Structure formats: C-alpha cells, structure tokens
Amino acid sequence: MAASKMIMSSLNQFRPLTCAATATVSYPSRLVPHPPDLVKWVTGEGGFVHQGVKISQDATNGLGLIASQEIPKGSLLISLPHRLPLKFSPLAINGGDGAGAVLVNLARRVPEELWAMKLGLKLLHERAKVGSFWWPYISNLPETYSVPIFFPGEDIKKLQYAPLLYQINKRCRFLLDFEKEVSSALEHLKANDHPFEGQSVHASSLGWAMSAVSSRAFSLCGEKLPDGTHNNVPMMLPLIDMCNHSFYPNAQIIQEQDTRTSKILIKVVAETAIKQNDPLLLNYGCLNNDLFLLDYGFVLTSNPYDCIELKYDGALLDAASTAAGVSSPNFSAPAPWQQQILSQLNFEGEAPILKVTLGGPELVEGRLLAALRVLLADDSRTVQKLDLNTLKSMSAEAPLGIANEVAAFRTMIALCVIALEHFPTKMSEDESLLKQGVSASTELAVKFRIEKKYMIIDLMRDLTRRVKTLSEKEKATVQD
Numbered sequence: 001m002a003a004s005k006m007i008m009s010s011l012n013q014f015r016p017l018t019c020a021a022t023a024t025v026s027y028p029s030r031l032v033p034h035p036p037d038l039v040k041w042v043t044g045e046g047g048f049v050h051q052g053v054k055i056s057q058d059a060t061n062g063l064g065l066i067a068s069q070e071i072p073k074g075s076l077l078i079s080l081p082h083r084l085p086l087k088f089s090p091l092a093i094n095g096g097d098g099a100g101a102v103l104v105n106l107a108r109r110v111p112e113e114l115w116a117m118k119l120g121l122k123l124l125h126e127r128a129k130v131g132s133f134w135w136p137y138i139s140n141l142p143e144t145y146s147v148p149i150f151f152p153g154e155d156i157k158k159l160q161y162a163p164l165l166y167q168i169n170k171r172c173r174f175l176l177d178f179e180k181e182v183s184s185a186l187e188h189l190k191a192n193d194h195p196f197e198g199q200s201v202h203a204s205s206l207g208w209a210m211s212a213v214s215s216r217a218f219s220l221c222g223e224k225l226p227d228g229t230h231n232n233v234p235m236m237l238p239l240i241d242m243c244n245h246s247f248y249p250n251a252q253i254i255q256e257q258d259t260r261t262s263k264i265l266i267k268v269v270a271e272t273a274i275k276q277n278d279p280l281l282l283n284y285g286c287l288n289n290d291l292f293l294l295d296y297g298f299v300l301t302s303n304p305y306d307c308i309e310l311k312y313d314g315a316l317l318d319a320a321s322t323a324a325g326v327s328s329p330n331f332s333a334p335a336p337w338q339q340q341i342l343s344q345l346n347f348e349g350e351a352p353i354l355k356v357t358l359g360g361p362e363l364v365e366g367r368l369l370a371a372l373r374v375l376l377a378d379d380s381r382t383v384q385k386l387d388l389n390t391l392k393s394m395s396a397e398a399p400l401g402i403a404n405e406v407a408a409f410r411t412m413i414a415l416c417v418i419a420l421e422h423f424p425t426k427m428s429e430d431e432s433l434l435k436q437g438v439s440a441s442t443e444l445a446v447k448f449r450i451e452k453k454y455m456i457i458d459l460m461r462d463l464t465r466r467v468k469t470l471s472e473k474e475k476a477t478v479q480d
C-alpha cells in the first residue's frame, strides 16, 4: 500500500532528462531520492520474487541482490511477466503514435555497434513520459555511470591504452554528433509528436541512456518471427539487472515459453546452492577489461579474458625477433610460400585483418602464432604438410620442431616487452598514485592500466616457462 502511494506521487512530476556530467562517487544515487520498491512492483505486476531475495548495498559494486536465507540449487529466484522487460521494438512503435515514429527514425541513425543507444532512446522516452508504466523501474536506475565517456579528459589519458582511447573517442564523437541530429529532428515537432515531452536532449543525457543500457541490458531471445525463428533482442530486465557480475555465478537467466500464452518468460534460477547473505551473481559474459570498462564502468582484477591488441606488422616483428636474439628472420619480406599462408591467415590480401590479440584464454591469437611459426620456418615442405588449425594451436606441441617453437615464443616475449614499453608509467608509479587517494575515475583508469600490465607480465612468465621446458626437452633429446 505504502509503495503504491509512493508510485502515484512520483508519477505526477515533470521528468527532467538531466545527467550529472561525471561519476565521482562510488555509489551513485538513484534518479529519485526514494524510488519505489522494485520487488513490490515486480510482484504487483504478476512477477515472482523468491522470499529470500533482497536488494542490498554491495560492499564494492553499488546495489545488488543478496540471499537473506539459504536457497537450494535449482530454485526459482525471479520470474518476470511478459510486459516487464523494456525493449525497443520498432515494428510495434511504428504502428503507434507520431512520437514513436520519431524515435524509430532516430534509432535508424544509430550505428549497429552502438545498439545500446537505440534502446537508450526508448529509455529516455519512458524517462521523460509522465505516467510511464516503467517509471518504478526507471526511477531506481543510477543517476550517473562510471563509464569512461564521463571521465575528465586527463583521466581518459591516464588509461594509456590506444585501442580503448579510440573507442572512447568514437563514442564521445558519436554522442556530440547525435545530439545535433536529435535536436534538428525535434525542431518544429507538434507537442503530441515529441518523444521527450518537449524537452531538449543533450549529449550528456544521451550518454546517460546509452550507459544505462550498456551496463544493464541483456541480449535475449525475442518473440517468434514470422519465419519461425527468433532473433536476439537487447532488453532491460527490472530487478534481474540488480544482480552483479561474476565469472563464477550462482544464478542464471533462462527463457521459457509459457504454454498458455506462448509468450517467452524470463526467469532467474539458482545455479548452485546459495548461502545466507551471499550475493546473487550472474555472468555478464567472458569479456576483457576494455569492454567491462566501456560498457559497465568497472575493471576486474586478474580477469582471465583480459588481453591486449596489436597491429600485425612485419617491421614490428623484425624488431621483436632481433630483440629476442632470434637468428635473421625476415618478417618484412616473406618468401612466396610464406606469403600464401599469410593470405590464408588474413594477414595479406585485399582486406587483411591486421588486429591481433595477446592474452586471454588463448594466450596468443592463433593467427599470430601460426604466422610466427611459418615465418620462422625455412623448410616449406614440412610446413605444407600441416593444416592451418595445427599451426594456429598452442596445444599442438612444437609442430615445426623445438628450435622453431622456441624462436616463435621468444619473439612473442619480445613483443610483450615492446607492448609494456608503450605504457609511459612504471607499475610502481601507478601503485603509489593509487595509494595517494584519487578520484573514482582516476582510480579506475589507473587500475585499468595496471591490470593490462599484469596481464602482459603473466603472459611473459607463461611463455618463458614454455621456452624453458622446450629447451630442456631439446637438451634431453640431444643427450639421448
């Protein structure tokens, strides 16, 4: 009863689309000071919430869900009725009012890779709309986000990692350009056709909406299409999106078709037994820290999926192998048979893919490993007997012989050294900066680069161990 009163009183207010420019606090406040009770809203709308599931302030991750009692494995934790997820369905909106058509046209101008902005437009529309069905949910969203588009310029520089700086720049530029496009689309609209209740929309509120979606939406199976298939649709899942992330989750989202209505229901079940006071955790995906920071605004320590990006380049490989003391390879001028394999690996040809990664579960991108093995080999016949998958595989032990494998690994270690040297600060400097007590965004930026450096150092250690084992094997073979 008390909750419904609270909902009613906030429904009558004007909904400004403002957004605080930077996320400087660890626990951002919600859009309104005392938002409605989400659990009551979900159950009131016909959803189910296990009696042992509660919203609670997490020690480090903002709000989260916790178990207030022991919950057995397999228990249903949350079930959302069909109308609760917030989706952007252009077909449904197109058949609607003029404001819907304006939203659809704006969404068409958003590049596919920034899909979060498309759903963000719908979120902004609902945020501005007085009487929105989703207001109890939206009012519970954070007011600010710790994603780097909101970092002060000097903290963006502190990330020290060009591929991420490029992505942040791209997003910021898009938001500034899109602000202009939105403004001109909203000009001269009749009040009824205005999707944001007559309010102008700035880059900061577009950024708020994009970040709210990128940090909370799940890509799930949508309704059945006319051809019988289902496509994946990003959606915001009230309450479920209060779960924080872990690579060792104790909860899982499942989708089931309701036998009565044929609609798809979204549920969360306990994947393991959950102890009292444990947080309910979902796995957001096997992502590197670039994506966690860009989309979610956090950085994970010892993330097994973290990696660095390099550009495949003959001159860089020549420099690395020379530094590694590998005898006279010529990466810049491969023999024709080597060039042929480089084409098969997509390093040469009309549309080469030069981006390669080091780190993550694969340790070294298979294409790079294969290229090094091939370019360091001098016998074309042995190489041509092997298939590409063997050449790309780290678990294929020294397919071109131990000397070749050692040279390839040494070159990779040297590549790691070069990558480390690209960071202008030393690890000790980074760590002492953190000890000084810095702003939340400086802390995130410095933590990001520290994690990248640790990842590179761990990879170097792993490769060095492999070189040692291989060298010992070679010595043993010679002695036999």
Ligand SMILES: C[S@@+](CC[C@H](N)C(=O)[O-])C[C@H]1O[C@@H](n2cnc3c(N)ncnc32)[C@H](O)[C@@H]1O
Residues within 6 Å of the ligand: 060, 061, 062, 063, 064, 142, 215, 216, 241, 242, 243, 244, 245, 246, 295, 296, 297, 298, 299
């Ligand atoms: C889907 S929401 C989860 C609910 C959120 N904590 C809140 O207060 O509303 C995702 C956000 O939670 C925080 N978060 C989730 N998992 C985290 C983790 N493992 N470490 C740090 N922050 C995390 C990040 O701010 C992220 O953008």
